[in-house]
Amino acid sequence: MVAEPSTPAAAFAGDANFTEPWSAQVRTLTRLRRHREALALLRHGDPSPPPHALALPSAAISCAALSLSSGISQIHALAAKRGLLPAADAYLLSALLTSYSRIGRLPLAHQLLDEMPLESTPHTTLRTAFNSVISGCALHALPAACFTVFRRMRAASVRFDAVTLLALVPAAPLSAVPQVHALAARAGLAAETSVANCLISTYARGGAAGAALARRVFDEMPLASRDLVSWNAVLSAHAQNGLAVDALELYRRMRGPDGGGVEPDAVTLVGVLSSCAHQGARGMGFDIERYVRERLPSFRTNVQLCNALINFHARCGSLPRAQRLFDEMLRRSIVSWTALITGYGMHGHGDIAVSLFERMVSEGIRPDNVAMVGLLSACSHAGMYDEGRRYFSTMESAYKLQPTLEHYTCMVDLLGRAGRLEEARELISSMPMPADGAVWGALLGACKIHRNAELGEEAFEHIIELEPRNAGYYVLMSNIYTDTGQLDGVARVRTMMRERGLKKEPGCSYIEHKGRVHLFMADDHSHPQAKRIYELVIRLEQMVKEKPGARESGAAEGGEKEVAVQPLIGFHSEKLAVAFGLLNTEAGSEIVVIKNLRVCGDCHSFLKAVSGIANRAFLVRDASRFHRFKGGVCSCKDYW
Template identity: 35%
Template sequence: MARQALRVFDNHHILNSLDTTTTSLSQTRQAHAQILRSGLFIDTHFTTKLLSLYANHLRFSEANLLINSIENPDVFSFSTLIHAYPKLGRFGDAIVLFSRMISHGLLPDTRVVPSVIKACSGLSDLRAGKQVHGFCVASGLCQDSFVQSSLIHMYVKCSQLRYAHKMFDLMIQPDVVSCSALVSGYARQGYVSEAKMVFGRMGELGIEPNLVSWNGMVAGFNQSGHHLEAVMMFQKMYFFGFKPDGTTISSVLPAVGDLEDLLVGVQIHGCAIKQGLGSDKCIVSALIDMYGKFACTMEMSQVFDEMPHTDLGAYNALVSGFARNGLTDEALEAFKQLKDQGLELNVVSWTSIIACCSQHGKDVEALELFREMQDSGVKPNAVTIPCLLPACGNIAALMHGKAAHGFSIRKGIMDDVYVGSALIDMYANCGRIRSARLCFDRMPVRNIVCWNTIMGGYAMHGNVNEVIEIFQLMQKSEQKPDLITFTSLLSACSHSGLTEEGQRYFDSMTKEHGIKPRVEHYACLVTLLGRAGKLKEAYSTIKQMPFEPDACVWGALLSSCRVHHNLTLAEVAAHKLFELEPNNPGNYVLLSNIYASKGLWKEVDRVRDLMKSMGMRKNPGCSWIEIKNKVHMLLATDRSHPQMAQILEKMETLSMAMKKLGYLPVTSYVLQDVEDQEKEHILCGHSEKLAVVLGLLNTSPGSTLQVIKNLRICGDCHTVIKFISSFEHREIYVRDTNRFHHFKDGLCSCGDYW
């Protein structure tokens, strides 16, 4: 009798010691051992307590071992872990454990099922959710309001609004939580009338909308792109006396920015201050983003400066705002401050600044930032890589691009269509069109961006047959072409001189595909006709355009006039360009070059004096070449490169070899009134020649060279590089502003038509 009393005392002592709020993991394990020694393991009170404690300490492996060792677990044993798993994001484990519970013949109660449904929602697993729903119907649990509400949330999360609405209609007493979930789901999916209808029914059902209901409408409409609806719902909410919170204001501000209504944005800013929400981190970030969309950089900076505490999200918004408005130096300065303050930068911070540099001509800086990002331990993601790769392509940094490709494979993000498209574009821009096609062919899923990117790559390389082949494959795959598709088609025809085919594709846009040509398509058509020497037809096309031609169209005509030395039309095009782009030096230089080619030196001086009076300078010729993972930039006539003496010596050797074989410098490409000897000297300083020779000096014999130039390659350089490709037995890729030139065995892929 005394022994039995002592055992009861021990039982109560152990049970009382298992406090879920204070018991440490070590104490839990000691209690577990004591229970095993005392033979209390068959008591479900103890095992349930232990399971709860292990779950609280996130020791799920031990919890699983414990539940597996129980001979006859009850509902409470399973429900303890099923409740815990979804709270900690272990949704799959909750569903598996629920299945085991059913296989033991145990019937869950109305407290367990909502946790399982929540797990299905967390995984967006519609199939499992439907199975749980079916079980609830068969077991009668579906009549419970908590179960019904959970099912509505699950169907909304899985974008199955029809099922969610059916479930809502079956509810005997719909509540504000279920209504808000359904309303938010409709708003996020862009079903405006349905969202408003359910929201209106709340009053009929005697349900008072709360702040969550209103926020669901505002945020949902903003997410689905119905920005005006989001703003109107915010105004209606305010009218009915509901005070917005941080979620409301941070949800409506992006909509205001996209509507381009600055006045409303300023009013909402004032509302936030009146509500005492001016220092809310989410609102500050949203305000900076909104002012950035309006190009109000002063207001953007002021909002940031007035922040009481430094916040990473606000810093990211500030950098993005500067980047959006082309203020790259300001963005870099803000990013530097961010680092100097010791804030822990996240992937958004690094990706934003890399994208900023890549989009605004600071490609070398983008590559350096990517290296720093990795050194700092921040892992790039599927957004970072597509932001970086254009920088690799812009300056033909092939090895850096390949490294990013390898990283994408290792991280398992190659199947992302944006990563795939960026890789296609990078390889095409680096002259590796076969690698670009390989990436395209291996993509498991393709969208219109992928098709257009590979077509654009082939067009840039002048491979018109491949462009047409891709266009035909695209149509067979039932992918509809868009405006960009036809830009690539017309560009490819232009590079190959296929005037009739290009005209036919232009006409088919409207007749066969229902796409109205835009100004860029007319610019392509003018280029197509002009390059083929059909300048009168090109000018006639401009005059017949259904809208005012822009600078691209007149620029296309002026460039063609430069090629074919047509001074009369050149002057017409140039004067139009001076009106449209008064501060673009390129237009003045083109006209000056045409005058120079005609020997009209007084007109040349007049145009150049005009440029000086307007404070404009000619953009210097610049070329890039990547050698041993380092990108070298060479400027025309610049002598600052450390190997310049060797470059000029090698160039002289090549020049002598060329002259022995009958080559004479094409001095007509020097558009200056100087002696022929001086013209030869000037030709030697062209940046693409300097870059090619630097590549010869620093790479092994027979290896391929890749050069990027910021201007159109001149005829003399074209002839010289053809000779070098044969004399040095090299393949040389040169990308100028028009296209790729692939030099091999003394020939060029352009067929001397560029």
């Protein structure tokens, strides 16, 4: 084959500066990350004049990049032989320190640091040397070592700088980050863009409270210091911690005058799409997809961005679009598969989820814990008891995966829903770790479906120990008592809630129309069209009532579903949202509603009946899955 001019060597020959000595060319190649060529040139270059001044530091860095540990040792030995160490050649010393640190030979890095003459070495060289080792410790996940070296640095009266902090801040335990932050502020470094960005992303690891701290750092940054990374970091801080509304609001601000003309990049969009998916913000997600297709035409090569789009579509009701994106991807990761598997699971297509999973495995991708959660929950939503149990029991032998709390939650849900309450209870007893609120909550939900107050009480006892402030579980227990006619139980749970100051999270549903979000709460009259909406709901209620068999009983009920305030005409939010959709959209189009809680049995049978009467399709995403109502039936087959 004829070498094309685009091959690395030929390209280098083409752009090489031939007036530059070959040792300087080594440096250039290292800078261009063409490490193999750099080392080849070092090996074959003219040995006189000696290459040490320019070539050796670069060669050490190239060795580290290629994990050539012995290469670094050889350069080190050569330097020692030539008398360039300990500190005669500061650059070579720095390069060796960096190389040893990057490759994880930290004892050697420490040794070099120890050998440095503190008095005669320039201060900046000392600082770089300490920074190299601290960064190396951070790179190799040795946070305690970072601080040990940092203390030595301070004991030696070497001033730290922004680079030191970029390694140190993420290495600090979350509880100690504010102290490092204060240290940075006292040194006048906390306002530097790189340091502030680093603080934002580190605080972001600390849940909702951390997101608030991250937000404060961002808000305190001078406008001129905020760059794209600052916006991305603060946006992700909210997106990662479930604060989707704030993340979307930040994105709007970024695009407005506050953004200072910063254009989003793929990283921004990944974060925003995740929040759109979480929040059901379909309009914004669609806008972003348009932006991606117009402005980032090579997006198909960006696996994370494609994954974010797949996840968005799968969770926002457009499975065909998610599937198309998946099919178009040039390279896929396990995340791509998981997003799609989870999406099919949420829509009740357990069979498709299972076959996707099998296809993934046959393509040589080993499932991870998250993929298994997606698969097991897909089985659970579809009532695929045998498959779910089989996959769960072979997790360890087939895929070397230890079941986590989330897998147990899926399995308790799967067994419980299928009516195997005792089996679910036994599974909890057999767990190698203590069950958490979610596991017991899954059992409680199953007890609601199967009206088992006794086992429900046991689950509830555990839950109020583990999650005493989660009102949803109290409502669930109270509903079990209602269903089993134990009114004293209902009163007891209500008293507990009152004494503890707990209020049920209000149910809300929303629908997007012509670029606007229309939000409804139960019995909410604030919408401008409220009068027409209520009239329509009442009319539909009457039509449903008159339709024989329209409101059958026996639908599976369970989980933290909303309770109808009035059994006959409960103006739950999803009814209002669907009525708004019927009044404002054209016949034939699908009405998509996003809801925060689970659909109650009453609304479920109402929506089924109305889909038949009005000959319209409603797609409702509730807290755990999608329901597609059409022609009088629901895609969940009343199993939810």
